[in-house]
Amino acid sequence: SDHHHQPHFILIPWMAQGHFIPMIDIARLLSLHHVMVTVITTPGNTDRISATISRLPVRFTTLSFPSAAAGLPDGCENLDSVPSRDLARNFYNAAKLLRHPLEHHLRTTSPPPSCIIGGVGFPWLHSIAKELDVPRLVFQGFSCFSLLCNHNLNSYKTHETVSSPSETFVLPGLPGDHCIQMTKPQLPRFFDKSSKFQDIYRELQDGENSADGIVVNSFEELEPGYAESLAMATCKKVWTVGPVSLSSEEKLDVAERGNKAYVSEEDCVQWLDSKPTASVIYVSFGSMGRLAAEQVVELGLGLEATKRDFVWVVRGGEKSAEVEEWLAGEFEERNEGRCLLIRGWAPQVMILGHRAVGGFVTHCGWNSTLEGVAAGVPLVTWPLGADQFFNEKLVVDVLGVGVSVGAKASMEGGEMKGSTNGGEIVRREMVVEAVERLMGVGEEGRRRRERAMEFGEKARRALKKGGSSHLNLVLLVDFVLDHDVKRNKKMHG
Numbered sequence: 419s420d421h422h423h424q425p426h427f428i429l430i431p432w433m434a435q436g437h438f439i440p441m442i443d444i445a446r447l448l449s450l451h452h453v454m455v456t457v458i459t460t461p462g463n464t465d466r467i468s469a470t471i472s473r474l475p476v477r478f479t480t481l482s483f484p485s486a487a488a489g490l491p492d493g494c495e496n497l498d499s500v501p502s503r504d505l506a507r508n509f510y511n512a513a514k515l516l517r518h519p520l521e522h523h524l525r526t527t528s529p530p531p532s533c534i535i536g537g538v539g540f541p542w543l544h545s546i547a548k549e550l551d552v553p554r555l556v557f558q559g560f561s562c563f564s565l566l567c568n569h570n571l572n573s574y575k576t577h578e579t580v581s582s583p584s585e586t587f588v589l590p591g592l593p594g595d596h597c598i599q600m601t602k603p604q605l606p607r608f609f610d611k612s613s614k615f616q617d618i619y620r621e622l623q624d625g626e627n628s629a630d631g632i633v634v635n636s637f638e639e640l641e642p643g644y645a646e647s648l649a650m651a652t653c654k655k656v657w658t659v660g661p662v663s664l665s666s667e668e669k670l671d672v673a674e675r676g677n678k679a680y681v682s683e684e685d686c687v688q689w690l691d692s693k694p695t696a697s698v699i700y701v702s703f704g705s706m707g708r709l710a711a712e713q714v715v716e717l718g719l720g721l722e723a724t725k726r727d728f729v730w731v732v733r734g735g736e737k738s739a740e741v742e743e744w745l746a747g748e749f750e751e752r753n754e755g756r757c758l759l760i761r762g763w764a765p766q767v768m769i770l771g772h773r774a775v776g777g778f779v780t781h782c783g784w785n786s787t788l789e790g791v792a793a794g795v796p797l798v799t800w801p802l803g804a805d806q807f808f809n810e811k812l813v814v815d816v817l818g819v820g821v822s823v824g825a826k827a828s829m830e831g832g833e834m835k836g837s838t839n840g841g842e843i844v845r846r847e848m849v850v851e852a853v854e855r856l857m858g859v860g861e862e863g864r865r866r867r868e869r870a871m872e873f874g875e876k877a878r879r880a881l882k883k884g885g886s887s888h889l890n891l892v893l894l895v896d897f898v899l900d901h902d903v904k905r906n907k908k909m910h911g
């Protein structure tokens with residue numbers, strides 16, 4: 419009977435770590451609500467989290483990913499291993515080749531799906547969801563704030579009224595009395611009419627517009643007003659269910675094939691254990707951020723000049739051999755005991771949760787931003803592109819939990835490769851100043867650190883029973899159950 423009916427959620431994460439990781443956490447959260455959960459992905463992506471998935475009460479189905487057929491290197495099944503930006507289109511096309519096998523699977527799987535939550539890169543899920551008469555929700559991996567900014571700029575076209583790259587405009591249609599200003603070079607490439615990816619952006623936009631609702635990794639107390647405004651502006655249901663990184667004590671274990679971190683998780687904890695509370699800076703630019711060689715060196719010198727201890731995740735970019743030589747040579751020698759360099763995958767959520775960490779220099783990817791906030795760690799914001807400049811505004815201007823390093827422009831803008839400072843690199847003094855303002859003795863830093871702690875507390879409450887995110891997940895499951903009941907009635911007269 420309907421009373422005992424268990425809805426079947428199908429999750430199809432977009433294959434980029436910033437989308438994949440939170441969706442695995444969402445799968446875990448859903449599984450706590452007496453529903454059946456299946457994640458559909460590719461073998462390479464399950465491999466990387468194999469240590470975790472055996473312990474998740476979630477079914478995994480893999481479909482082989484046609485890397486070679488799409489002109490990608492063998493084994494390239496995630497955007498973080500696409501060798502160059504020029505191959506991004508190939509990756510998107512490869513994902514399109516999943517359409518038929520995936521549709522076949524959804525038609526034949528048992529029990530039949532009750533709801534499809536699709537990642538950002540699968541706009542074509544729309545038609546199969548219609549055919550099966552199940553709600554299709556999207557998970558874009560962004561904040562309500564940046565989703566709302568995107569939506570409003572698309573409607574009002576405010577950015578088109580400015581002519582010079584340095585001219586600021588006010589973000590239109592935001593709730594509250596915040597007057598938030600941006601410049602054109604800080605916008606996602608989506609807004610660049612001349613971008614050669616415009617056709618893809620339009621497809622993705624159509625996919626979002628046709629969805630039945632939006633699942634967001636955020637929580638109501640963090641973005642008050644923004645979730646409601648987003649729901650009103652898009653005429654869609656919005657469920658904030660995060661921070662999903664708090665879904666379990668047990669952190670997701672992501673291995674990086676062929677690129678094992680030099681530092682084990684145990685060594686990392688041991689190093690942090692030896693440091694005073696809230697003294698260490700953690701520095702990372704996410705799973706895909708690559709700085710220019712010159713910028714890496716300047717950042718290193720900046721960190722050194724703060725005279726604080728730091729954990730720095732360095733990912734190989736251009737001239738990585740030269741950079742590595744510099745790092746492994748004089749730099750590590752000079753900073754021995756004071757710095758922990760991680761080449762490869764860092765256990766980020768664990769690091770941010772350690773009491774020794776007192777500040778996070780971040781590229782403001784939404785997951786990283788939220789993981790910092792959830793851990794009560796204040797941020798030094800250094801956006802590189804995509805939605806990250808929006809997140810910086812939220813963190814610095816709205817929430818007051820961070821200090822900006824002063825990056826002027828997205829590095830997707832075609833200026834000096836790997837630069838975010840309007841054609842120049844972010845200088846070491848800028849790094850020192852931002853870190854000092856955030857972690858030093860001044861009043862501003864004290865206030866921002868305090869607010870970060872408060873949001874960390876609120877984040878934990880949101881996920882607990884009775885908290886806003888917990889409640890939203892219950893409502894989401896109810897919404898799907900309701901739809902199941904209605905469909906069954908239709909089918910059985």
Ligand code: UDP
Pocket residue numbers: 434435436437439440702703704705706707731762763764765766767782783784785786787789
């Ligand atoms: N991440 C990690 N270790 C790394 C790099 C990234 O654990 O060395 C995780 C990070 O915790 C976050 C995700 O990968 O969950 C990155 O997502 P985000 O939105 O911050 O940035 P993106 O990589 O999408 O730019």
